[in-house]
Amino acid sequence: DTTVYYDDDADRSQIDDKTVAVLGYGSQGHAHAQNLSDSGVDVVVGLRKGSSSRSAVKADGLRVATPAAAAAEADIVSVLVPDSVQPTVFETIRDGLEPGDTLQFAHGFNIHYNQIRPPEDVDVTMVAPKSPGHLVRRNYEAGQGTPGLVAIYQDETGEAFDEAMSYAHAIGCTRAGVIETTFREETETDLFGEQAVLCGGVTALVKTGFETLVDAGYSPEMAYFECLNELKLIVDLMYEGGHAEMWQSVSDTAEYGGLSRGDRLIDEHVREEMEEVLEEVQDGTFAREWITENQAGRPSYTQLKHAEETHQIEQVGEPLRDLFAWGDDKEEAAEAAADD
Numbered sequence: 001d002t003t004v005y006y007d008d009d010a011d012r013s014q015i016d017d018k019t020v021a022v023l024g025y026g027s028q029g030h031a032h033a034q035n036l037s038d039s040g041v042d043v044v045v046g047l048r049k050g051s052s053s054r055s056a057v058k059a060d061g062l063r064v065a066t067p068a069a070a071a072a073e074a075d076i077v078s079v080l081v082p083d084s085v086q087p088t089v090f091e092t093i094r095d096g097l098e099p100g101d102t103l104q105f106a107h108g109f110n111i112h113y114n115q116i117r118p119p120e121d122v123d124v125t126m127v128a129p130k131s132p133g134h135l136v137r138r139n140y141e142a143g144q145g146t147p148g149l150v151a152i153y154q155d156e157t158g159e160a161f162d163e164a165m166s167y168a169h170a171i172g173c174t175r176a177g178v179i180e181t182t183f184r185e186e187t188e189t190d191l192f193g194e195q196a197v198l199c200g201g202v203t204a205l206v207k208t209g210f211e212t213l214v215d216a217g218y219s220p221e222m223a224y225f226e227c228l229n230e231l232k233l234i235v236d237l238m239y240e241g242g243h244a245e246m247w248q249s250v251s252d253t254a255e256y257g258g259l260s261r262g263d264r265l266i267d268e269h270v271r272e273e274m275e276e277v278l279e280e281v282q283d284g285t286f287a288r289e290w291i292t293e294n295q296a297g298r299p300s301y302t303q304l305k306h307a308e309e310t311h312q313i314e315q316v317g318e319p320l321r322d323l324f325a326w327g328d329d330k331e332e333a334a335e336a337a338a339d340d
C-alpha cells in the first residue's frame, strides 16, 4: 500500500532556520517562493539579469538576487526555471552548492536523463506539486493544500527525506497529502501521462470528434459544445467520484452508448501506440528528441504549435467562450458583456 504523508509527518525544524533560493518566478516559482515565505522560511528568488519577473517578486515583498548569488547564500536551491533551460542555469549556480546543501526540483527530467550532474556531496530531492503553480498558491492562501510527490535521488546528509517533507509542508502539500516516489517513476509517468492522456491524448480526441461532426455537415458551434465544452462537466464528475460518479450522472442512454462504443475507438491499435510512446519515454528517445529540438531552435515545436493555434476549433471557440459562461465565470461574463 502507498503511504500518504500529512502535516503531522513533517518536522518543520528541518527547514525553519534555512534559506531557500527559488530559481525562477514563473508558474511553480512564484507559488513555492510565496508559500515558503508565508510559512516563515527565509526565501531569496534567483533571477537572471533583466528578468521580466523582477517587478513581480518585488511587489510580492520578496528578496531578489542573481541565480548564482541566491544559490551561494542558500542551503536549499529549488530549481524552478523551465526544464529546457535548467542545465544552463545549473552551470551558473554549481559553485554556490556547498557540501550538505540541497538541490531541489519539481520534476525529474534533467536529473533522470543526466542533463544535470549534481556534485556528489549535496542532497538531491524533489517536491513536486501535482498541479499548476497558480493553484499551489491559491490553495495555500485558502488554507488548503495541493497533493504532491516527494522523491530522493541523492541523500548525502541522511536527512534528505525529512528536509523534503518539511519543504512539502511549508508549500502546503502535506495539508492535502504527499506520496513518495522516485525520480525515474515521477519523470516517466509524468511524461507519459501528459503525452498519452492529459495533453496530447485529450486534445487529439476532442479535435477528431469535432472534425468528424463538422465534416458530416453539423455546425462547428454545436460540435464545439459537444466535444470540447462539455468535457469539463464530465471531467469534474470523474474528479469527484471516479468513472462511477460520471456514469451515474449521465443518462442511461449516454451510459450504454459510451460503454458500448468507447473501447471501439480507443482500441488495440491505440494501446500499441501508447506502449510505443511509453517505450520512447523509458529508453530516452523522447528526451533526446526534445533536447535536440531545443538546441535547433524548436523548428518542429513551432510548426506544431502554429497548426494547433490555427485549428478551426480554436477559431470557433474564442467568440463562443465570450458569449456563454457557466458557474464561477457567470459574473465575469455578464460584466464583460456590459462593457462591450
Ligand code: NDP
Residues within 6 Å of the ligand: 023, 024, 025, 026, 027, 028, 029, 047, 048, 050, 051, 052, 053, 054, 079, 080, 081, 082, 083, 085, 089, 106, 107, 128, 129, 130, 131, 132, 133
Ligand atoms: P516557468 O516557465 O513558469 O518559469 C518561468 C520562470 O523561469 C520565469 O521567472 C523566468 O524568468 C525564468 N527563466 C526562464 N528562462 C530562464 C533562463 N534562461 N535563466 C533564468 N531564468 C529563466 O516554469 P514552470 O513553473 O512551468 O516549471 C518549473 C519547474 O516546475 C519545471 O521543472 C517543471 O517541470 C516543474 N513543474 C511545473 C508545473 C506547472 O504547472 N507549470 C507542474 C509541476 C512541475 P524571466 O522573467 O527572466 O523570463
Ligand code: MG
Residues within 6 Å of the ligand: 071, 072, 073, 074, 075, 096, 097, 098, 101
Ligand atoms: Mg549554498
Ligand code: MG
Residues within 6 Å of the ligand: 190, 191, 194
Ligand atoms: Mg506534467
